[in-house]
Amino acid sequence: MPKNFLGSARAYNWYASIIAAACMVLYGYDASVYNSVQGSKNWVDYFNNPDANMIGAVNTAYAVGAIVGGFFFGGPVADYLGRKVGMAIGCVLVIIATFMQAFSPRHSIACFLAGRCIIGIGQGVALTSGPIYIGELAPPHIRGKIMTLWQTFYSVGSFICFWVNYACTKHSSLLGEWDWKMVVIFQLLVPILILALLPTIPGTPRWYIQKKKIEKARSALRLIRDTEDEVEQEILQIREALEYEKEAISSSYSALWKDRSIRKRLLLAFVINAGQQLTGQGSLNTYSTKIYQKVFTSSSQIALINALNATFGIIFTLNAIWIVDRFGRKVLLEIGGIGMAVCMIIVAAVETESPSLANGAKSQPVGISLVFLLFLFILFYKPSWGATVWIWTSEVFSMNVRAQAVGMASQTQNVANTIFQQFFPIFLEKKGFYAFYFFAGINTLLAIFVYLVIPETKNVPLEEIDVLFGGSNHVIQGETLLAEVKLPGEQVKNMNITSKDTELAQDK
Structure with missing residues (x-):
């Protein structure tokens, strides 16, 4: 069992959570990798100038892999092998797939596409285990703050990727085809680091107790709780909750349809996770290069904008640390939805109603305005529909179904992504920035949906959260x-x- 070498239980809790949250760096980096390489002429030439349908298909391959990993493998792996093993398996698959993408045969995109699919499976497994691990270790009063790291690390992944891509773009003539291969290979950094640090953190006490390993649960809790009384009280609460779930509901995944309150929250989680990808952020992450190509002509300028976007994304996400447990999850989702809708309306209006120059680009003032508005959009998105959706999803399910339900709900993001991103390049190509009015409408509907049906989960212990959804304590x-x-x-x-x-x- 790892030792608390940090001395403080609070500090060790943050340390363990940071390692688990690093799984989200994998997601953030990978979501930005494909966006980045599309801007490389060497990548386009290497794969024989793929058309819009093929570009959409490669993105869909990742999403399909993530859906399979999250829906069918993430829950069972996290439940039967443990949250730490789930994170480790995900990292190993990401490493294998990274080599497949970087060293795909020239003029054959099939290996690159297969690598995207496998990396999706790996992330589907890791992204199921990671937030559960954080949610099960963190005490209720700081759970929101710690879970904010999850979305923050998505921005960290994008930050690393886009700045690596910017550096490679500036030296593309020297690097040749390595200007995109370097961007792909850098994805090895974080999964290797996670694998090296996983042995230094404990398993979750809830998983240990579920597997009847009480002493291991007690040892894990002693690392992250301040007193022996807290340790014993939490063990007792977990055992009481598990006993009820086993006897009165079901200890298997059948509770997903047997328990009315679980069915309700699963449906709500499906909606807000799908909504997260339809806000417009999913399209910006994957296709911002193509979006900015309608405004700017310089590839290095576009790469710099993407890199700055990722940099500010980290800062904006960190806002959630001080507001998510102060104002609650529901308020953030409502304000975020309204703010994003307003930004998208203005973006669409500015671009479509302003004249284009002779080369097809927009004037510098228009370009600056659009970049500012899209940065303002992520100011609203990151602490709300970015961070808070993950926080809410990870904390609303009871222990008996938590891993499977979180895996299914989080991968609803990729279901929505698969459906929408397959045709978004064509949508953008045909309608241009009028497509952003669609995002404005979706964000408005999401804010209304949260106001009407999403309950507040701030400061509620995990074992008692069922009451909010009409279930028993x-x-x-x-x-x-x-x-x-x-x-x-x-x-x-x-x-x-x-x-x-x-x-x-x-x-x-």
Whole structure:
């Protein structure tokens, strides 16, 4: 078991969470890789100038892989092998797929496409385990702050990728085809780092208790909680919740359709996760190079804008650290949706109503205005529909279905991405910036949806969150069930008994 070499339980909690959140760097980097390489003439020539349909298909291959990984592999891996193993498997698949993409045969995009699919599977597995790990380790009063790291690290991934791409673009004549291969290969950095650091953090106490490894759960909690009383109380609460879920609902994934409250929250999670990708941010991440090509003619200028966008994305996401647990999840989602809608309306109006120059580009003032507006868009998006959707999704499901439900809900992002991004290049090509009015409408509807049906989860313990959705309090119900458990020499009658005492009684 890892030692708390940081001394402070709070500091160690942040340390472990940062390592898990680094899985999101994989997602942020990869979402920006394909965007970046499309701006390289060497990449276009290397793969025989792929048309809009093929560009969409390569992006879809990643999304399909992520959907398969998240829906079918992420939950079982996280539940049966553990959250840490899930993150490790995801990292290994990303490493394998990175080599496939970087060293694809010339003039054959099939290997590159297959690599995109495998990297999607790896991220589907890692992105299921990562947020669950953070949510299960963090105490309720700082859970939102720590989960903010998840979306922040997406921006870190984009930041690394776009600045590497900018440097390579500036020296493309010297690098040749390596101007895009270097961008792809740099993706190895973070998964290797995660694999090296995973042995220094514990498994989650909830997973240990689910697997009846109580002492390991106790050891893990001692690293991240301040007192022995906190450790014992949390172990007891987790055991009570698990006992209720096993006896009154189901310890298997069948609870996804047996429990009405779980069905409800799964549907809500599907909607907001799909909505996250339809806000316009998913298209900007994947196709901002092509979007900016309608405004600017210099590839290095476009690369610089993308890099600055990713840089500000980190700063804007960090805003969630001080506001998500202060104002709550619901308010952020509402304000974010309205702010993004206004930005998209103005972007569409400015571009479509301003004249183009002889070379097809826009004047410098118009170009600067559009870049400013799209930066303003991410100011609203990052702390709200970027960070908060992940926070809400990771904390609303009970232990018995958490891994599978989070995997399914988060990969709804890629379902929406697959459907929309396949035809977005054609949409953009045919309608230009009029496409941004579509995003404005979607963002308005999302803000209304949150106002009407999404409950606030701020400061609610994970074991008690079911009450918000019309379910039972798993701790209270489990307390009653656990009190009725007959032990080999006695019956537990006093529910103030600690879980350690219960284990001793069972040993007798």
